[in-house]
Amino acid sequence: MALRHAVLAALLDGEYSGYQLAKAFDIGVANFWHAVPQQLYAELTKLEKEGLVAGRQVIQETRPNKRVFRVTEAGHAELERFATDVSKPSSIRDDLLVKVQAADRVDTGSVIEQLEERASAADGKIELLGQVLRRLRGDAAEEEFLRTGDRVGPYLTCLRGLSFEQEHRDWCLRTAGILRERQAHHAGR
């Protein structure tokens, strides 16, 4: 039940509508939690019912009206509680790794393709995260920002995301290379 806490954590940065939150979950928050818009709307509804967030209607002229949410006192307390209980161990959970595990026994061609696609997707993500990090730290140098900036939480999670994507890209390329080479050499198998 961490989606709810991910939502609360994301709402710490201000008021967001479900739609805006969905955007945030596509960039920053996606580093540690992925969710589609429907899940977020559903979660916001539940959180509001439980009084952990409060919604407020915003009338817009040229666009559909929207409801924006902020974290209530009770919401902060819940996050506080969540922060103190034990985290379950992290792990990767990736389809593509399952395919690589089986790579000797299945058609390697499409696995190689997917590895390369993933690598370039990771490149895109790396670029994006670089921008987010620059935006977050503003003019300060990283070291200084981390020492004295306010709101380093999102910065730190982005750093994790960045290194994850870099490692992922490197591994994908290396693995694709190895499988390709093996394919060429033992062509007859």
Next chain:
Amino acid sequence: MALRHAVLAALLDGEYSGYQLAKAFDIGVANFWHAVPQQLYAELTKLEKEGLVAGRQVIQETRPNKRVFRVTEAGHAELERFATDVSKPSSIRDDLLVKVQAADRVDTGSVIEQLEERASAADGKIELLGQVLRRLRGDAAEEEFLRTGDRVGPYLTCLRGLSFEQEHRDWCLRTAGILRERQAHHAGR
């Protein structure tokens, strides 16, 4: 529905019982998919019903009898099919990252503790994965094993797991350090 494929991929290395499979899911396979024994038993039952694996009773003297499973022809075909369809993008999904995201706004103390626990857990995992890798490649050097060894799939996924754990440990320690320093300096906040 990748647990089923993770199970199939894990069974490529020979016959396993549910119990043995659970062990494998605690070490090697856990690099890309985590599951508790009950899930594996359930999945094996379903896979057998669908003819993707075949079970066989093994009578044991000193221990309870067990049923071991192997992948059938249909199972191989299913893996083959799975390998060709698109993988969903990978992401981290980690409780602890959620807590770090909120770290400026909640009690940082317990987050720091958890980061340090995680770092030492990662150390353990790194050690373990090193052993697994050595066992898998036997006497060969890594480069050579990757070129010519048979069954490199599990080796490659372990490499991914290893780099994940290393990055994770480094990030946890760095993050803990930063939060600790901030705690010390802005003690009054």
Next chain:
DNA sequence: AATGCCTAGTCACTTTTCTGAGTACCGTAC
């Protein structure tokens, strides 16, 4: 004038994952 894209959401449902509790027998250590 039709097409497609962006904002902003809702509803109903399925699938997948996870949790807790329980059974049973063997061997070993204290």
Next chain:
DNA sequence: GTACGGTACTCAGAAAAGTGACTAGGCATT
């Protein structure tokens, strides 16, 4: 001799995550 840990597995159910289809208006392009 009894408590503990390992092997081996089952069952029932809850919670979490994910999917597909749908509404509705504005804006810009073709």
